[in-house]
Structure formats: C-alpha cells, structure tokens
Amino acid sequence: MYLNKVASHLNSLLAAVVCLSFFSCGSSSSTDQETTSQAKDTSANSKTVVQKEEPTTFTLPSPLQIASIFKKAGLSYFPNICNQPENASKYSSGKISQALNLGIYSADLSYCALNKQGQDSKNYMKASRDLASQLGLEKVFETDNLANRFEKNLSNEDSLGGIIAEMQMQTDMILEEHEQEYISATVFAGAWIESMYIGGKVYEKGKEKNVAMRLVEQMAIAGNIVKALKASEKKDAGITAVIGNITSICDVYKDFAEIKALANTPDDIDYNKIQISKEELTKLTAKIDEIRASIVKG
Numbered sequence: 001m002y003l004n005k006v007a008s009h010l011n012s013l014l015a016a017v018v019c020l021s022f023f024s025c026g027s028s029s030s031t032d033q034e035t036t037s038q039a040k041d042t043s044a045n046s047k048t049v050v051q052k053e054e055p056t057t058f059t060l061p062s063p064l065q066i067a068s069i070f071k072k073a074g075l076s077y078f079p080n081i082c083n084q085p086e087n088a089s090k091y092s093s094g095k096i097s098q099a100l101n102l103g104i105y106s107a108d109l110s111y112c113a114l115n116k117q118g119q120d121s122k123n124y125m126k127a128s129r130d131l132a133s134q135l136g137l138e139k140v141f142e143t144d145n146l147a148n149r150f151e152k153n154l155s156n157e158d159s160l161g162g163i164i165a166e167m168q169m170q171t172d173m174i175l176e177e178h179e180q181e182y183i184s185a186t187v188f189a190g191a192w193i194e195s196m197y198i199g200g201k202v203y204e205k206g207k208e209k210n211v212a213m214r215l216v217e218q219m220a221i222a223g224n225i226v227k228a229l230k231a232s233e234k235k236d237a238g239i240t241a242v243i244g245n246i247t248s249i250c251d252v253y254k255d256f257a258e259i260k261a262l263a264n265t266p267d268d269i270d271y272n273k274i275q276i277s278k279e280e281l282t283k284l285t286a287k288i289d290e291i292r293a294s295i296v297k298g
Contacts (some may be wrong), residue, residue, distance in 0.1 A: 004052075018084060022144075023067060028031075053054035054201070059145060060294065065161075066086070066107065066110070066191070066192065066195040066218070067107065067110035067111050067113075067114050067198075068110075068114060068157070069114055069214055070195065070198070070211060070214055071114050071115070071204075074201050075111075075198075075199065075211055076099070076202055077111075077115035078111075078205055079120075081106055081111075081198055081201045082111060082112070082120075082124070082198070083101070083104050083105065083194070083296045084193075085105070085123040085124055085126065085127040086127075087101075087127075087296065087298070088101070088105070088127040088130045088131050089130070090298040091131060091134070091298050092134070092298075093298065094236075095135060095183065095186075095236060095238075095240060096186055096236055096238030096239060096241075096242065097168045097238070097295070097298065098131055098134050098135050099135060099186035099187045099190065099245035099298075100186060100187070100189065100190035100193075100242065100295050101131060101182045101190060101295060101296065102128060102131040102132060102135065102187050102190065102193040103186070103187040103188055103189060103190025103191035103192070103193075103194065104190045104191065104193070104292075104295065105124055105128045105131060106128060106187065106190075106191045106194075106196060107190075107191040107192075107194035107195045107198065108124045108127075108198075109121060109124035109125060109128055110164075110195075111195075111198055113160055114157065114160075116154065116155060118154050119155055121150075121151070122132070122151055125147060125150060125151065127148060129141050132171075135183060136174070136178070137171055137174055137175075138260050139170065139174060140167055140170040140171050140174065141167075143166075143170050144166065146163055146166055146167055149163055150163050150164075156165060156259045158271060167204055170227065171184065171187075172184060180235075181232065181260060182221045182229070182235040182236065182239065184232075185228040185229050185232065186229070186239065186242060188225065188228075188248060189225050189229065189242050192222070192225060193245075193246075193288060193291060193292050193295065194292065195218070196215060196218060196249075196285075196286050197285075197292045198286045198291065199214060199218075200210055200284075200285035200288055200289070203215065203281075203285070212281055214286070215281065216253075216276055216281070216284075216285070218251075219250070222246055222249060222250050222253075223250070225246050226243055226246050226247060226250070228244055229243045229246070230243060245291045245294075248287060249284070249287050249288060249289070249291065252283050252284050252287045253284060254285075256276055256277075256280045257280070258275060258276065258279070
C-alpha cells in the first residue's frame with residue numbers, strides 16, 4: 001500500500017462542499033476544528049451554483065482554492081503541463097466545449113499565478129478572456145478593471161483571491177440574467193479536471209506524496225459536480241457527455257480495493273487508515289488524462 005491517511009482530514013476545499021456521499025465520490029466524514037477554521041478563511045471564494053429548475057444549491061470552490069490546496073501539499077511548478085494559451089482560438093464547436101476549456105484555462109491561470117509565473121499568468125488571463133468573450137462574458141473582465149488589477153496583484157495571493165471572487169460574482173450575474181447558469185457548472189467541471197490533471201502530472205514528475213493524497217481527497221467534489229450538471233442537463237445535449245466523463249472518473253475511484261471494502265461500513269469509519277496503492281492511483285490519473293485530452297483537442 002502506498003498512500004496513508006487519505007480521506008478523513010478534509011481541508012477547507014472539501015469542507016465547503018455540502019451534502020456529499022462518500023461512495024458516490026463524496027465524503028461524509030466529520031469536520032474537525034482545524035477544517036472549520038480553514039473553511040472560514042476560504043468560504044468567501046467558493047462558488048454557489050443555484051439551478052432554477054430544481055430547489056438545489058451546489059457549493060463549489062474556485063479554481064484558485066483548488067490550486068492553493070495542491071500548492072500547500074507540495075505542488076511544484078513545471079512548464080508545459082498546462083493547455084497552451086494559443087489553443088483558445090480553436091474552441092468554436094459549441095458552448096459546452098468553450099465552457100469546459102474556459103474552466104481548464106482558469107485552473108491553468110491559478111496554477112501559474114500561485115507559482116508566481118508572471119508572464120504565463122498574463123497569457124492565461126488573455127486566453128480566458130478570449131474564451132469568455134465567445135461565451136458572452138466579456139463584461140466580466142471589463143467590470144472594475146478586473147483584468148488589469150489581476151496582473152498588478154500577481155504577487156499577492158490574498159488580493160488574487162478577492163479579484164477572482166469578484167470575477168465569479170460578475171460571471172454568475174451575467175449567466176443568471178441570460179438563464180445560462182449551467183455554463184457555470186460546466187466551467188467548474190473543466191477547472192476540476194484540469195486541477196486533477198496538473199496534480200497528477202506533478203506527482204508523476206516530482207513524486208510528492210502529499211500531492212497524491214490531495215488527488216484522492218478531491219474526489220469528494222466529483223459527486224457535487226455531477227449533481228449540478230444533472231440539474232440542468234436538458235439545457236444542452238453536450239452536458240450528458242460531461243456527466244459521463246466525471247462519472248467514469250468516479251467509477252475508477254470506487255473500484256479502489258479499500259473504497260469498495262468500506263461501502264457497507266458504519267459512518268464512523270476511521271478514514272485515516274485508508275490506504276491507496278500506487279497502481280490504483282495510476283489508474284485514476286490515466287482516466288483523468290484521457291478525459292482531459294478529449295476536451296483540449298477541441
């Protein structure tokens with residue numbers, strides 16, 4: 001067995017995700033004082049996706065939060081892992097493809113910004129603006145001069161978090177006005193996939209054990225992504241494929257030996273004792289790689 005203490009102590013990112021079931025790629029473990037404290041620090045940056053057709057609210061973290069969790073776990077910066085910014089021009093096959101890749105660029109932008117890669121951050125900001133414009137979201141970057149403020153605060157993580165929170169708020173307002181809230185959930189799906197992809201690649205290159213642990217922990221978010229997407233599946237036929245992709249990642253995770261063994265155990269299971277093998281983790285990252293490749297090819 002390769003990974004110890006994987007799933008119990010969920011950090012602020014997972015604490016922000018509500019109503020999840022561990023065996024549908026979620027976690028029902030209790031929240032301790034440290035997790036609660038961390039959640040207070042980052043909850044302002046969490047995205048809440050409200051679907052009008054169903055009385056359900058889905059709380060999702062921002063791409064910057066996910067990147068921050070991985071960085072604190074030892075995520076190193078490696079050039080050429082992210083989707084190339086110049087690829088933005090080829091995503092013209094529909095709103096779902098554009099939204100997924102906007103999410104991917106959001107995660108790439110966060111990864112570069114947190115690692116203080118100034119020029120790369122600017123390049124990904126431009127790519128994000130280009131795709132956002134195709135989705136009718138150009139006003140997001142014009143409001144309060146958010147894009148320029150982002151570039152000026154690349155060395156200030158707290159300021160970046162606030163600026164990204166503003167971007168999310170503006171995005172949600174525009175999408176709600178045009179009854180396109182499903183775009184928000186699709187963007188996040190792309191951001192989550194890219195964050196998992198980056199974490200997997202950095203783990204493969206640097207072998208940071210803590211990054212590997214975070215990869216498994218992030219599976220708790222997958223169930224909420226699927227729920228958010230299913231709530232508006234009728235809005236666009238392309239959403240069904242996105243749901244299938246996230247679900248296929250869940251299926252790999254649920255096939256882990258210890259996850260299967262825990263399926264019928266009491267809720268008070270000690271998740272600190274969960275162990276995931278290196279081979280199982282490789283299967284998970286391989287599935288993520290496959291799905292991510294299908295998205296970025298356009």
